[in-house]
Amino acid sequence: MLISKIMIPRLYKRHKILLYMVLVTLSVVLSFGNYWMKAPVQASLEDEAFRLTSQSSFNPRAVFHELTSYIIAFNDGDSNEISNSRIGTKSGSIFFHWDDWVDTFPANRLLEDVKLQSPEGKCDSALEKFASVNAYWLESYHTKVRRGMAHLYCSQQPPKRILLATDFSFVEVPVDSKRRLGLSDMPSNISKSQVVKDIQDIQMLDRQRFNTIPYKNLRDRANVDVQDFYFDPQLEIIRLKQQQRTESLDSSQEDYLKFLSYANKLVDNTDQYFKYPWITSDLIVGYSHHFAFPFFKRYYGNRERQSVLQHLVRAWFQFAESAGVASWINYGSLLGWAYNGVNMPWDTDIDIQMPITHLSKLGREFNRTLITENPRYGNARYYLEVSPTYLRQGNSKNFIDARFIEINSGLYIDISALSHTNFKPPKNLYDGLTEEEKERAIPINCKNWNWHITDEILPLRHSYFEGGDVYIPNNVSRLLSRKYGESSYTTKLQFKKFNYQTDIDVWVPDSICSKPPRTETRYKDENKDELTLNGACGSEELKDEYRIIRECAQRRHNLEPELDYPKEYDINSTGALPYFRKDPWDYHNDINKGVALNSSWYTRDEVYYL
Numbered sequence: 337m338l339i340s341k342i343m344i345p346r347l348y349k350r351h352k353i354l355l356y357m358v359l360v361t362l363s364v365v366l367s368f369g370n371y372w373m374k375a376p377v378q379a380s381l382e383d384e385a386f387r388l389t390s391q392s393s394f395n396p397r398a399v400f401h402e403l404t405s406y407i408i409a410f411n412d413g414d415s416n417e418i419s420n421s422r423i424g425t426k427s428g429s430i431f432f433h434w435d436d437w438v439d440t441f442p443a444n445r446l447l448e449d450v451k452l453q454s455p456e457g458k459c460d461s462a463l464e465k466f467a468s469v470n471a472y473w474l475e476s477y478h479t480k481v482r483r484g485m486a487h488l489y490c491s492q493q494p495p496k497r498i499l500l501a502t503d504f505s506f507v508e509v510p511v512d513s514k515r516r517l518g519l520s521d522m523p524s525n526i527s528k529s530q531v532v533k534d535i536q537d538i539q540m541l542d543r544q545r546f547n548t549i550p551y552k553n554l555r556d557r558a559n560v561d562v563q564d565f566y567f568d569p570q571l572e573i574i575r576l577k578q579q580q581r582t583e584s585l586d587s588s589q590e591d592y593l594k595f596l597s598y599a600n601k602l603v604d605n606t607d608q609y610f611k612y613p614w615i616t617s618d619l620i621v622g623y624s625h626h627f628a629f630p631f632f633k634r635y636y637g638n639r640e641r642q643s644v645l646q647h648l649v650r651a652w653f654q655f656a657e658s659a660g661v662a663s664w665i666n667y668g669s670l671l672g673w674a675y676n677g678v679n680m681p682w683d684t685d686i687d688i689q690m691p692i693t694h695l696s697k698l699g700r701e702f703n704r705t706l707i708t709e710n711p712r713y714g715n716a717r718y719y720l721e722v723s724p725t726y727l728r729q730g731n732s733k734n735f736i737d738a739r740f741i742e743i744n745s746g747l748y749i750d751i752s753a754l755s756h757t758n759f760k761p762p763k764n765l766y767d768g769l770t771e772e773e774k775e776r777a778i779p780i781n782c783k784n785w786n787w788h789i790t791d792e793i794l795p796l797r798h799s800y801f802e803g804g805d806v807y808i809p810n811n812v813s814r815l816l817s818r819k820y821g822e823s824s825y826t827t828k829l830q831f832k833k834f835n836y837q838t839d840i841d842v843w844v845p846d847s848i849c850s851k852p853p854r855t856e857t858r859y860k861d862e863n864k865d866e867l868t869l870n871g872a873c874g875s876e877e878l879k880d881e882y883r884i885i886r887e888c889a890q891r892r893h894n895l896e897p898e899l900d901y902p903k904e905y906d907i908n909s910t911g912a913l914p915y916f917r918k919d920p921w922d923y924h925n926d927i928n929k930g931v932a933l934n935s936s937w938y939t940r941d942e943v944y945y946l
């Protein structure tokens with residue numbers, strides 16, 4: 337939302353022809369009217385999702401079950417089972433191939449031959465060549481998708497480790513090497529109850545031979561110090577070298593020193609690290625820029641995307657707190673929070689920030705980690721990658737410092753580090769501050785030149801967003817007013833063809849109704865738990881959205897009647913709200929298989945506390 341992702345692709349000298357193509361495309365665009373410029377129609381995105389999901393036999397639970405069976409066997413020391421396991425080695429690590437974890441069906445035809453030649457997942461040189469084209473190469477949607485899938489299959493490094501989310505900890509399983517199991521070749525009927533039982537079985541074992549990271553609950557205030565915003569790579573390097581001379585470095589310090597020396601040079605002359613696909617038909621709208629390459633395989637409609645994002649942001653905060661790093665939501669996500677405690681329906685991502693030293697820790701300890709969602713809530717898998725360019729501003733080509741990517745959709749959280757730098761802050765950063773506050777103010781900024789003072793951010797406090805625990809900045813009203821204009825979050829009720837209906841606290845698409853309906857009977861009951869069909873402007877979708885958002889909005893208004901002054905509440909006893917948006921794979925699978933009889937996204941998966 338905040339960061340405009342529309343950027344001209346880097347034009348290499350040898351790509352002059354590309355520039356030519358862009359110009360030709362532009363003139364075609366301009367002369368053929370607005371066909372190219374229209375955002376995709378929601379209904380057709382939904383139809384396309386059903387068409388594609390019904391063609392695929394991929395079951396995300398197949399590989400999960402394989403993994404949990406191995407963990408159980410290994411913890412039990414059951415040597416028979418261990419040697420029977422296809423995914424696990426004898427020494428507590430696993431084989432990994434993206435093809436077992438991601439549905440690559442749009443490239444089935446393309447991958448057919450190599451799969452036959454090498455069931456364990458090797459590529460031939462022709463496919464490798466096809467896969468190695470830069471994501472910014474402008475080409476058609478279908479070619480780009482196949483290119484991404486081929487890249488994933490042949491070129492994308494496997495993760496270093498998998499963190500498997502159970503009910504009270506992450507179980508850490510190292511990845512040994514790349515090898516395909518071929519699970520996508522066989523239809524699988526592993527059910528939700530099976531995989532939930534799998535994690536319960538893991539939890540019940542007395543002996544855990546894998547490293548575990550216990551969950552931590554978020555607290556009233558996050559533990560962040562002003563110093564956490566100060567990071568000097570040169571100083572880090574000198575400190576490590578000094579230690580190397582006097583004592584010695586352990587292997588992780590050695591690696592860190594090597595990394596710092598490498599990245600500190602790289603950052604001045606490098607390309608953009610995180611790639612999104614460039615697609616001819618999407619050049620103007622830039623819809624595909626909200627998906628990470630190579631994971632992108634289709635466009636998502638608003639409702640499906642909102643489901644991915646709800647699960648994504650909740651998984652992120654659980655992971656981050658347990659990993660010992662602090663972060664908070666900002667910008668578009670924070671603006672959404674201010675209205676009704678959820679992301680805005682048109683917003684395509686979640687904006688997360690953290691102090692630079694916390695990001696550095698994340699890079700050292702968790703770069704290239706794949707995190708599985710607790711199967712009670714869904715089938716998502718999140719890949720965390722930290723850019724080597726986070727160290728400092730460098731050549732300004734990179735302002736996203738890390739990404740938390742849902743691998744089946746390619747939707748992601750952009751994570752940016754804030755630091756105190758020598759750059760000069762804009763004057764208006766100090767607007768409205770007293771002389772004393774100005775004296776005290778410590779400016780911090782991200783690499784995309786968004787500025788804050790530490791008092792605006794700290795202390796970070798707990799709140800609920802999308803129903804789950806998050807941290808938010810201390811002075812939300814100052815932050816949002818500076819960013820979006822005075823009181824943007826209370827008076828602006830029209831946005832992007834949505835209108836905010838204050839009585840139900842929902843952003844309603846104008847296509848459903850542009851104002852609340854004139855009816856006495858907006859609600860089905862006194863508790864206002866549900867809308868009547870008339871009360872929902874005749875729209876089942878709006879009825880559904882109301883059920884999804886209602887409790888999140890209620891909680892936001894009950895706990896923070898004034899934005900910056902929360903009521904006292906006990907986080908432990910208040911507890912997170914249920915997951916209200918159904919997992920997207922389940923949603924499509926249930927309807928495709930005739931298990932669900934309507935297209936309702938609403939669910940109520942209570943958070944499981946031990």
Ligand SMILES: *[C@@H]1O[C@H](CO)[C@@H](O)[C@H](O)[C@H]1NC(C)=O
Pocket residue numbers: 525527
């Ligand atoms: C899954 O399929 C196998 C055969 O492919 C069958 O034996 C098993 O009963 C099925 N399980 C369920 C839960 O349907």
Ligand SMILES: *[C@@H]1O[C@H](CO)[C@@H](O)[C@H](O)[C@H]1NC(C)=O
Pocket residue numbers: 493595699700703704721722723724
């Ligand atoms: C994370 O891993 C990628 C891929 O190996 C690497 O390019 C990058 O430098 C790593 N980032 C950090 C912070 O170590």
Ligand SMILES: *[C@@H]1O[C@H](CO)[C@@H](O)[C@H](O)[C@H]1NC(C)=O
Pocket residue numbers: 768769810811814900
């Ligand atoms: C937010 O900032 C404004 C302007 O400096 C100040 O008046 C207000 O007290 C601050 N609120 C909080 C909660 O710090």
Ligand SMILES: *[C@@H]1O[C@H](CO)[C@@H](O)[C@H](O)[C@H]1NC(C)=O
Pocket residue numbers: 553906907908
């Ligand atoms: C909340 O629970 C945590 C453990 O999960 C505990 O450390 C903390 O003291 C509890 N806080 C309150 C206020 O009960």
Ligand SMILES: *[C@@H]1O[C@H](CO)[C@@H](O)[C@H](O)[C@H]1NC(C)=O
Pocket residue numbers: 876931932933934935936
């Ligand atoms: C949709 O179907 C589910 C069962 O599949 C049911 O629980 C729910 O009430 C239905 N919703 C609507 C709006 O009809």
